[in-house]
Amino acid sequence: MRKQFILGLFIPALLLSSCNADQQESISAVLERGLTRSTEQALLMAKELEGQEGKLPKTINKEGNLETSTYSWWCSGFFPGELWYLYENNPTEELKKYAELFTDRVEPAKNLTNTHDLGFMINCSFGNGYRITKNPAYKDIMITGANSLATRYNPTIGVIRSWDFNKDVWQFPVIIDNMMNLEFFTWASRATGDSRFKEMALSHADKTIQHHFRKDNSSYHVVSYDTITGVPHKKQTHQGLADESAWARGQAWALYGYTMMYRETAEPIYLEQARCIAQFIMNHPNLPEDKIPYWDFDDPKIPDVPRDASAAAIIASALIELSQMDNGQFGKDCLTLAEQQLRSLTSPDYLAEKGTNRFFVLMHSTGHLPGNSEVDVPLSYADYYYVEALLRMKKVIGGK
Numbered sequence: 001m002r003k004q005f006i007l008g009l010f011i012p013a014l015l016l017s018s019c020n021a022d023q024q025e026s027i028s029a030v031l032e033r034g035l036t037r038s039t040e041q042a043l044l045m046a047k048e049l050e051g052q053e054g055k056l057p058k059t060i061n062k063e064g065n066l067e068t069s070t071y072s073w074w075c076s077g078f079f080p081g082e083l084w085y086l087y088e089n090n091p092t093e094e095l096k097k098y099a100e101l102f103t104d105r106v107e108p109a110k111n112l113t114n115t116h117d118l119g120f121m122i123n124c125s126f127g128n129g130y131r132i133t134k135n136p137a138y139k140d141i142m143i144t145g146a147n148s149l150a151t152r153y154n155p156t157i158g159v160i161r162s163w164d165f166n167k168d169v170w171q172f173p174v175i176i177d178n179m180m181n182l183e184f185f186t187w188a189s190r191a192t193g194d195s196r197f198k199e200m201a202l203s204h205a206d207k208t209i210q211h212h213f214r215k216d217n218s219s220y221h222v223v224s225y226d227t228i229t230g231v232p233h234k235k236q237t238h239q240g241l242a243d244e245s246a247w248a249r250g251q252a253w254a255l256y257g258y259t260m261m262y263r264e265t266a267e268p269i270y271l272e273q274a275r276c277i278a279q280f281i282m283n284h285p286n287l288p289e290d291k292i293p294y295w296d297f298d299d300p301k302i303p304d305v306p307r308d309a310s311a312a313a314i315i316a317s318a319l320i321e322l323s324q325m326d327n328g329q330f331g332k333d334c335l336t337l338a339e340q341q342l343r344s345l346t347s348p349d350y351l352a353e354k355g356t357n358r359f360f361v362l363m364h365s366t367g368h369l370p371g372n373s374e375v376d377v378p379l380s381y382a383d384y385y386y387v388e389a390l391l392r393m394k395k396v397i398g399g400k
C-alpha cells in the first residue's frame with residue numbers, strides 16, 4: 001500500500017528552538033517575516049511584469065537590471081509556483097489573480113520535447129495551481145506536458161534524456177537535476193491511471209542511484225550513457241568546479257529528488273539514498289557556520305568564493321520533509337539544519353529589503369559559475385524553494 005507522509009507527523013516543534021537564553025527570535029517569527037517579505041516582493045515583481053506579455057522573472061543581469069525569460073526557459077514555472085504558495089499561505093484575490101496570470105504564461109511549455117525541465121516548468125506552476133484550485137484546465141495542460149516529457153525517456157537505457165547539446169561528447173546525458181522531474185511523472189500516473197509514467201520514474205531513480213553517486217554519497221553532475229550498451233561512458237560536470245567535485249546545487253537536487261521519491265513511492269531504497277546524501281551535506285567540513293553552502297563544496301578557494309542560496313533553500317525544503325520520515329536523532333538533525341538555514345536565509349545577509357533586489361526575495365545565489373553566468377545573484381528558483389521551505393516548516397511547527 002502506498003504510504004503517505006504528512007508533514008507534522010512527529011510533533012517536531014519539540015525539536016525546534018523556539019527561544020533560547022540569549023533571546024533568539026522565535027522560529028515562528030522568522031517564518032512570518034520571511035513570508036511577509038516574500039509576499040511583498042512577489043507582488044512588486046508581479047506588478048512590474050503584469051503589462052509585459054509573456055515575461056517571467058529570471059535573475060538580475062550584469063548591468064544590474066531585471067532579466068526575464070519566456071515560457072521556454074527552464075525556470076519559467078518558479079515565479080507562478082511561488083505565487084501559488086504565497087496564495088495558499090494568504091488567500092487574497094490579488095495573489096490569486098497574479099498566480100493565474102503568470103501560470104498562464106507557461107502554458108506553451110506543455111508541448112516542448114526539447115527539454116527535460118518540464119517538471120520544473122509545468123509542475124511547479126500548473127501543479128501547484130491544480131493542487132490548490134482543482135482547475136480542470138490545469139490538469140489537461142499537465143497531462144499534455146507529462147506526455148511531452150515522456151518522449152525523452154529511452155527504454156533501452158531506462159532514463160530520461162536531459163540535454164540535447166554537446167552531442168559529440170555525450171551520447172545520452174542525464175544530469176542529477178533530472179531527479180526533480182520525476183514528481184511530475186508520479187503525479188501523471190495517478191492522474192491518468194497510466195502506470196507507464198510511474199515505471200519511467202522508478203527506472204530513472206534506480207539507474208541514477210546506480211550510476212550517479214560516488215563512494216562518499218556525493219553526486220556527479222552529468223552521467224552520459226552509451227546508447228547501445230546502456231552503461232555510462234562519461235561522468236562529468238557542467239556547472240560545478242570539476243568532474244570529481246561536489247557542485248552544491250547538484251547535491252541539493254539529489255537530496256530533494258530522493259526524499260520526494262520516497263514520499264511518492266514508499267520504496268525504502270530512496271529513503272536510504274536521501275539519508276546518505278543528507279549525511280554527506282550535514283557532515284561536510286566545508287559547510288559554513290551559517291549553513292548556506294558555497295557554490296561547490298570542493299572549491300579550494302573556500303571561503304573566498306560565492307555562496308549558493310538556492311542550494312540552501314532546496315536543501316532546507318528537502319530536509320524538512322526528510323525530518324518527518326525519521327522519528328529518531330537523524331530526523332532531529334535534519335530539522336535542526338533546516339532551521340539554521342532558514343534563519344540565515346531570513347537574515348539581512350540573504351533576505352532582500354522590501355523594494356530592493358529587483359523584487360526578488362533572496363540574494364546570493366549562483367547559477368553557472370564556470371560559464372561566468374548568474375554568479376552571486378538572485379534566482380527565481382531560490383525564491384520558490386525558500387517559500388516552499390518556510391511553508392513546510394510552518395506546517396511542521398503547527399503554526400506556533
Ligand code: GLY
Pocket residue numbers: 074177239249367
Ligand atoms: N537545472 C539547472 C540548475 O540547477 O542550474
